[in-house]
Amino acid sequence: MAALTDAPTGVQPAPAPQNRRRAPVSRPRSVLITVARVVLVLVFVLPLLFMFVSSLKPDLQIFADMTNWRAFLPVGDVSLDNYAGVFDRVPFLRFLLNSIGISGLTVVLGIFVNSLAAFGLSRLQWRGQQAVLTAIIATLIVPFETLALPLLWWVNKLPSIQLDGFHLVFTTGWIDTYQVQIIPFIANAFSIFLFYQYFSSIPRELDEAARMDGAGWFRIYRSVVMPLSGPAIATVAILTFLPIWNAYMWPLMVVQREELRPVMVGIQYFFQLNVAWGQVMAYASMITIPVLVLFLGFQRSFINSIASSGVKG
Amino acid sequence: MVSTTPLAPGNEPAALTTTRRKSARPFAGGQRRPTSARSRESRTAAWMVGPAGILLFLFLVVPVVLAFILAFTNARLISPRPAEFIGFDNFTNLFTDSVFWASLRNNVVFALVIVPVQAGFGLVLALLVNAKVRGTNFFRTVYFVPVVTSIVVISLLWKFLYQLDGLLNQMLVRVTFGHFTPIDWLNNPSTALPAIMVMSVWQGVGFHMIIWLAGLQTIPADLYEAGDLDGASGWQRFRYITWPGLRATRTFILITITISALSLFSQISVMTQGGPLDSTTTLVFMAVRSGYKQLATGYASAISLIFFVLVLTVAAIQRFLTREKV
Numbered sequence: 001m002a003a004l005t006d007a008p009t010g011v012q013p014a015p016a017p018q019n020r021r022r023a024p025v026s027r028p029r030s031v032l033i034t035v036a037r038v039v040l041v042l043v044f045v046l047p048l049l050f051m052f053v054s055s056l057k058p059d060l061q062i063f064a065d066m067t068n069w070r071a072f073l074p075v076g077d078v079s080l081d082n083y084a085g086v087f088d089r090v091p092f093l094r095f096l097l098n099s100i101g102i103s104g105l106t107v108v109l110g111i112f113v114n115s116l117a118a119f120g121l122s123r124l125q126w127r128g129q130q131a132v133l134t135a136i137i138a139t140l141i142v143p144f145e146t147l148a149l150p151l152l153w154w155v156n157k158l159p160s161i162q163l164d165g166f167h168l169v170f171t172t173g174w175i176d177t178y179q180v181q182i183i184p185f186i187a188n189a190f191s192i193f194l195f196y197q198y199f200s201s202i203p204r205e206l207d208e209a210a211r212m213d214g215a216g217w218f219r220i221y222r223s224v225v226m227p228l229s230g231p232a233i234a235t236v237a238i239l240t241f242l243p244i245w246n247a248y249m250w251p252l253m254v255v256q257r258e259e260l261r262p263v264m265v266g267i268q269y270f271f272q273l274n275v276a277w278g279q280v281m282a283y284a285s286m287i288t289i290p291v292l293v294l295f296l297g298f299q300r301s302f303i304n305s306i307a308s309s310g311v312k313g
Numbered sequence: 314m315v316s317t318t319p320l321a322p323g324n325e326p327a328a329l330t331t332t333r334r335k336s337a338r339p340f341a342g343g344q345r346r347p348t349s350a351r352s353r354e355s356r357t358a359a360w361m362v363g364p365a366g367i368l369l370f371l372f373l374v375v376p377v378v379l380a381f382i383l384a385f386t387n388a389r390l391i392s393p394r395p396a397e398f399i400g401f402d403n404f405t406n407l408f409t410d411s412v413f414w415a416s417l418r419n420n421v422v423f424a425l426v427i428v429p430v431q432a433g434f435g436l437v438l439a440l441l442v443n444a445k446v447r448g449t450n451f452f453r454t455v456y457f458v459p460v461v462t463s464i465v466v467i468s469l470l471w472k473f474l475y476q477l478d479g480l481l482n483q484m485l486v487r488v489t490f491g492h493f494t495p496i497d498w499l500n501n502p503s504t505a506l507p508a509i510m511v512m513s514v515w516q517g518v519g520f521h522m523i524i525w526l527a528g529l530q531t532i533p534a535d536l537y538e539a540g541d542l543d544g545a546s547g548w549q550r551f552r553y554i555t556w557p558g559l560r561a562t563r564t565f566i567l568i569t570i571t572i573s574a575l576s577l578f579s580q581i582s583v584m585t586q587g588g589p590l591d592s593t594t595t596l597v598f599m600a601v602r603s604g605y606k607q608l609a610t611g612y613a614s615a616i617s618l619i620f621f622v623l624v625l626t627v628a629a630i631q632r633f634l635t636r637e638k639v
Contacts, residue, residue, distance in 0.1 A: 030446050037441055037452045044456055044515070050480060051470045066483040113365045120361030124354050132362065139373055141628065145576045145597045146621040147376035149604035149613040150383055153390055154376055187368030217357045246463040248579045249597075253605045264465045267583075277473055284466045295461045299454055302461065306520060307527035 055082050055281035082282035090269045099262040102181045103244040109186045110240045111233055118195030119221045139189045152253050155180050180254045191236045198232035235305035263287040383614035390608040403615035415591040416599045424574040431514045432566050435521030443529050457519040468583035471512045475499050499585055502592035509580050521566055528562030564635040568628050575624055596620045
């Protein structure tokens with residue numbers, strides 16, 4: 001875990017050689033540290049464990065088990081009934097496909113558009129380059145919450161083309177579309193900044209060699225710079241994916257039609273007077289597990305991308 | 314603006330394919346290139362930067378400018394009539410709206426508690442994980458799990474935990490042998506906001522642990538070795554080596570926690586809807602309620618502007634307070 005932040009953004013550190021030859025921690029201290037660590041594991045894990053375990057139990061048993069440790073154990077009347085209940089109640093598969101499609105497209109288009117812009121900014125020489133770069137970085141200070149409501153008004157005025165049967169229909173307003181959940185989030189100043197920083201660490205001699213061989217700029221972008229930028233691509237992919245998958249406020253406002261909803265907004269189906277908590281926990285588990293699996297699979301990349309977001313300051 | 318750069322359609326292929334240039338050394342100081350090569354390079358840059366530029370302009374610059382304009386109009390989300398300028402009416406209405414003051418107060422209280430607690434707790438976690446004891450990777454991963462879990466899921470889960478007959482009350486009754494009287498955490502004006510604070514720290518602290526960790530790892534090892542040679546105690550090591558070494562990290566963490574604390578929305582929307590008695594309403598929640606539910610875009614823009622000014626002010630103050638002292 002050496003040199004996480006002083007290396008170019010998003011660079012994968014070499015597999016964790018502890019570079020610090022510090023005096024070893026004394027024995028009683030190390031016991032104390034371990035105890036603290038384990039207690040904290042319980043603090044962070046128990047609520048989530050409770051969620052997964054409760055999703056397997058009927059409501060009556062969830063409440064009965066709360067008074068003891070059985071609340072955290074999959075024991076008693078365990079079944080997948082709550083999951084079946086969720087599928088009966090909401091078009092879960094549709095929501096899931098929507099979420100996968102929306103976040104997948106945003107990630108892919110985002111990587112392409114932002115890296116291309118960063119390449120143009122870092123590798124080519126043109127008038128106004130510095131001003132554009134400064135302007136892009138300056139926008140990082142604006143939180144999305146500031147512009148969400150004006151943006152809502154604005155997208156409601158934008159022209160839109162929709163497919164109605166076999167006809168293309170021109171309409172006004174992006175409300176209730178897929179594009180309104182994707183297009184505003186493709187270009188991202190922070191992604192451009194991350195790519196820009198990373199590209200600066202790739203030697204320009206490589207470009208020149210390619211130019212000698214007659215390669216054009218796009219060719220250099222595609223065949224020289226991008227293949228060397230794996231870590232930056234992973235970072236941008238993760239930092240784009242998480243907020244889009246977890247987005248709530250924006251889809252809540254722009255999507256009313258059921259068939260266009262992403263999974264997070266689907267949760268609203270369960271907001272009612274008599275909440276079926278077992279089903280809620282099943283739904284919550286189902287939309288959490290995909291991200292958790294991705295996280296556990298690409299742990300190092302996830303953690304590095306978060307760490308590299310600290311370079312922003 | 315980038316987006317205004319003309320994109321002549323016929324130009325891309327020329328720029329795309331091989332344009333042999335002898336003198337094409339980017340950033341070669343003093344060397345002047347033929348104008349044609351130069352303008353070709355500009356055109357290539359235009360179509361490369363253009364898409365991102367246009368999108369940023371349309372979905373970031375325009376809405377921000379709109380916020381400044383719409384805040385002084387009576388614009389509605391859906392309305393047959395065009396918006397009219399109404400001067401400062403939105404702001405005067407806001408300043409006489411008790412919900413606005415409640416929101417502002419909740420935002421400030423929430424940030425004042427969350428910023429030190431989450432930053433401090435995050436640092437403790439980072440130090441714990443950074444200590445040379447086995448299993449670092451495992452613990453770091455576990456503490457990070459709530460961060461990748463959606464705040465909507467977390468809010469829903471904790472809403473259940475906080476219920477009158479929920480897990481938290483049951484456990485508290487159990488460990489106090491029945492002496493604890495269950496509290497309806499989210500329906501009590503004096504406990505609702507603190508309950509949301511606890512949950513928010515629980516969810517977000519792993520993020521800042523990682524940032525602190527990255528900062529810790531930039532501190533050169535020889536400083537610690539020198540400290541050990543001088544016989545520095547654990548506290549002295551922290552006070553004179555670790556803490557000064559984290560200066561840049563500190564500024565970043567303070568600013569990001571503050572901004573995310575001020576942006577509080579999802580938790581409120583899922584758990585309390587601003588209640589009970591406006592004890593958990595926030596500026597962003599209020600903006601969404603007026604701009605989306607009540608269709609009052611003008612009013613919502615005014616709230617968004619005030620929110621923006623608040624964020625800018627706090628960030629500027631923090632940057633000033635944590636600046637490098639010479």
